[in-house]
Amino acid sequence: MRDARPDDPGARRYARHHSLAGFGVTGQRRLAAARVLVVGAGGLGSPVISSLAGCGVGHLVVMDPDVVEISNLPRQLIHTEAAIGTAKVTSVQRAVAAQNSGVEVSALPERLSVTRALELVAEVDVVVDCTDSIEARYVLNDACVLLGVPLVWASIAQYAGQFGVVEPAVGPCYRCVFPDPQAVAGLATCEEAGVLGVLPGVLGAMQAVEVIKLCSGIGAPARDAIRLYDALGATMATLPVARDPECGVCGLEAGYFEGVAGLEGVDAPPGFADFGGSGGFGGLGAAGGPGADGRAAASGAVAEIGPQEWPDAGFVLVDVRNPDEVEAAPLPPWMTVGADETFVEPWAGGWNETTRASVHARVGERDVVLVCARGARSRAAAGVLGASASASAMEHAAASGREAASGQEATPGDDAAADGSSRRPGRILSVRGGLAAAS
Incomplete structure (x- = not known):
């Protein structure tokens, strides 16, 4: 973005940013040059995408395999009734084009896989996890650690939510805080447990703030604590977290990514199986395994x-x-x-x-x-x-x-x-x- 002039539309659009101490024209230029991957265009993705587009993040890569359904509309505010039956990423493209024509959106109507995660993360500055998938969260964490790209994640359920930032080589990764995927695999999704319609907007806005900080270089990312928001009690708690020196992914002696050739050959840590049919790390595997006929063949399997x-x-x-x-x-x-x-x-x-x-x-x-x-x-x-x-x-x-x-x-x-x-x-x-x- 060039220096602001009185007749420059960008000067008028981002005038409040330009006059903001510590941000200014330089911060706005950095946003315009940023590429952000948003995985999930639903409840969390809606406020994240709208906020980043409104603030002038130059390129958004949005991945989501689903179509808009009427049950999405109370919380996924970027979509409208006219978009029902349309791919969510297509709906996002149209909404962003109407909101800010200066923002480019790459729409990916596909499901996340290990290989795609590695390919996409390597091409962006920040990744935002807006899914309700435990598998996706671990895949994105591991890909971001491997490639040194910051990750902003959040999760919501019923009346509460939490969010945090993974800044590789600086703060703890997601596995430092939640080392056992099986321990959280059974948590109900929003579809199963329900969610207050406005809650994703609150957590998504918090994610967007962290993305803007990371892209512009202002402030301190929320990497050393998890923020817990309770809508019913109107409270925000801070849970300090620290890097685990024994973490298999980002620890001081982590051997998780040894032998990786380019983007292939990543071995799965114990207890994990392939995710998305692409080989590598991530994805929750069932305990035991199927027999020759596709079913368990032994006691306890x-x-x-x-x-x-x-x-x-x-x-x-x-x-x-x-x-x-x-x-x-x-x-x-x-x-x-x-x-x-x-x-x-x-x-x-x-x-x-x-x-x-x-x-x-x-x-x-x-x-x-x-x-x-x-x-x-x-x-x-x-x-x-x-x-x-x-x-x-x-x-x-x-x-x-x-x-x-x-x-x-x-x-x-x-x-x-x-x-x-x-x-x-x-x-x-x-x-x-x-x-x-x-x-």
């Missing part, structure tokens, strides 16, 4: 199934949604056909020991199928149940070994049926994509 893989009979169906969700969307009849038992055990980021034991007691030789709204909670619950079942199986095997060594006879039915025939151990299965995909 976990797999995801669809309608075509549904057990014929003799299984237990566990609905891990909360009672309000169950009442609003009952299970379709075909899901319960052949079930010995169907019951509700809500998963709210975890189960207490009593609940876990209650569910585990039903495993035995029967399949246990867990279902939620979109698959995240049932997958996390299945992983916990699978780990518990595996531990029990190991203990049983050890006990059997002790009995054999002492000359005791095994109880009929422990490892085989009373008639001598072998029995398949029960499997722990979660419904792939939840009701949203199976109905």
